[in-house]
Amino acid sequence: MDYWNHKVPLLASRAFSSSARQLRNKVPEAQKLFQADNGLPVHIKGGTGDVLLYRATMTLTIGGTCYSVYWLLVASMPQKKA
Amino acid sequence: MAHQAHAYHMVDPSPWPLTGAVAALLMTSGLAIWMHFHTMTLMTLGMILLLLTMYQWWRDIIREGTFQGHHTPPVQKGLRYGMILFITSEVFFFLGFFWAFYHSSLAPTPELGGCWPPTGITTLDPFEVPLLNTAVLLASGVTVTWAHHSIMEGLRKQAIQSLALTILLGFYFTFLQGMEYYEAPFTIADGVYGSTFFVATGFHGLHVIIGSTFLAVCLLRQVQYHFTSEHHFGFEAAAWYWHFVDVVWLFLYISIYWWGS
Numbered sequence: 001m002d003y004w005n006h007k008v009p010l011l012a013s014r015a016f017s018s019s020a021r022q023l024r025n026k027v028p029e030a031q032k033l034f035q036a037d038n039g040l041p042v043h044i045k046g047g048t049g050d051v052l053l054y055r056a057t058m059t060l061t062i063g064g065t066c067y068s069v070y071w072l073l074v075a076s077m078p079q080k081k082a
Numbered sequence: 083m084a085h086q087a088h089a090y091h092m093v094d095p096s097p098w099p100l101t102g103a104v105a106a107l108l109m110t111s112g113l114a115i116w117m118h119f120h121t122m123t124l125m126t127l128g129m130i131l132l133l134l135t136m137y138q139w140w141r142d143i144i145r146e147g148t149f150q151g152h153h154t155p156p157v158q159k160g161l162r163y164g165m166i167l168f169i170t171s172e173v174f175f176f177l178g179f180f181w182a183f184y185h186s187s188l189a190p191t192p193e194l195g196g197c198w199p200p201t202g203i204t205t206l207d208p209f210e211v212p213l214l215n216t217a218v219l220l221a222s223g224v225t226v227t228w229a230h231h232s233i234m235e236g237l238r239k240q241a242i243q244s245l246a247l248t249i250l251l252g253f254y255f256t257f258l259q260g261m262e263y264y265e266a267p268f269t270i271a272d273g274v275y276g277s278t279f280f281v282a283t284g285f286h287g288l289h290v291i292i293g294s295t296f297l298a299v300c301l302l303r304q305v306q307y308h309f310t311s312e313h314h315f316g317f318e319a320a321a322w323y324w325h326f327v328d329v330v331w332l333f334l335y336i337s338i339y340w341w342g343s
Contacts (some may be wrong), residue, residue, distance in 0.1 A: 008108065027148065034149035041094035042142050043148070057134045061104045062126045068111045070337040071124060075115070 091152040098139040105131035121219040140299075144316070148308045158315050163318045169326050172289070176330050177194040179285065180337060183278040187342055196274065198342065203275045211262050212339045215255055219328045222251035226297070226321050233304070238310045245301045248324070252294035259287050278336060285332050293327045296320040 032043055044050040086092065105128050111126025147153035153161070161285075195201030206212060225248040232241035237335040270280040300317045303309060309317055 022244070023305060023307075027307050028316055030145075030149045031151075034145050035151075042145050043094070043098070043138060043146070052115045053096065053134070053138065056100055057131065057138065059103045060127060060131050060134070064124070064131060065104055067124060068108055069125065071111065071115045071119075075118065 089154040089156045091146065091157045093146070094140065098135050098142070101131060101217055101299055102139070103134040103225075105129075105135055108227055122141065134175075139197075144303070144308070145331065147316075148303075153313070154317070158313075161315055161319070165322060169322060176282070176285070176333075178296065179278070182281060183338060183342070186274040186278060192252050194275075196205040198275075200275050201274055203272060203312070204224070206262065206266065206339065208335070208343055209233055212275045215258055216331065216335050218251050218258070219331050223325060223328050226249065226324050230321055231315060232319065233309055233314050234311050238304075240247060241304055241309075242301065245297065245304060249297050252290055252324075254329040256287065256290055259283070282338060283334060286327070289327050289330065292326045293320070296323055 034042070036045075038045075044054055088287050108124055108128030108131060110128075112122070112128050186194075190198045190200060191198055199205050223246050229241050229244035229248060232238075232244055268279070270276045270278050270308050289320075297320050300320045303316060308314075
């Protein structure tokens with residue numbers, strides 16, 4: 001009997017309390033989460049973690065832009081000759 | 083809820099192109115500031131922002147394809163074209179370095195002693211570690227093809243094993259090349275020989291690391307049941323990239339290591 005085509009799909013749908021070697025297929029749950037009709041864009045649709053990571057990234061983006069403009073001004077000034 | 087009457091993917095508005103552009107700005111200006119003012123902060127900030135952008139942008143693509151079903155056949159065709167065009171651009175990138183190598187080595191100047199390898203350069207024996215490296219990458223090309231067939235045939239365990247083996251071979255190559263770099267009797271500063279050798283093989287090594295990372299992400303996705311036997315383009319893209327890296331090595335080996343020794 002072809003193990004991989006018959007037994008494995010049945011096994012994959014059982015709930016494992018401790019996964020020693022096999023992981024449960026969580027794709028259907030992810031599909032439900034990301035197809036929920038809540039109007040959220042994909043980059044924050046995963047939840048709180050997404051929002052925090054987005055905020056951290058945008059903070060670095062804006063902060064970094066200001067920091068580069070600062071250095072632009074420093075580099076534009078005449079260098080003091082010691 | 084409105085439904086689209088076409089098979090194409092109208093993406094949600096995304097902040098990652100902006101953050102990626104700013105990362106490029108910070109890395110380039112940071113490089114200049116590092117050189118002139120001896121501080122790496124701006125450049126490091128740019129690199130962190132680049133990593134954050136790559137992680138979130140590619141995570142979103144996985145969500146759009148695997149979880150939201152947006153990667154219909156026409157969309158997948160576009161992704162295939164995109165990957166092929168990208169790899170083509172990388173081919174041209176390497177072509178430049180091969181041009182530089184052949185320019186200097188086919189007509190060696192009097193300053194080099196009028197010969198290639200130049201006077202005073204002890205080249206690496208092409209039949210030692212470089213030959214092993216060739217075998218390692220060729221073997222990894224076989225294992226990645228094995229992984230592909232395993233995925234197409236729905237053989238989960240074999241796909242995981244062959245993909246893991248491919249990645250290990252990639253790491254082994256990087257390790258061996260690292261040792262070669264450390265032990266080499268010449269440096270990047272040793273004239274045009276050193277320049278062409280380390281820039282060409284160095285960029286290749288970087289691409290091996292990138293390719294290994296791409297394959298590692300595919301391994302994680304395979305373990306998490308993302309790939310089906312009919313639809314696994316992320317893996318195919320990684321495999322194409324890996325074969326490209328292998329072919330570049332073969333050209334490097336023949337030209338620089340063997341002919342150039």
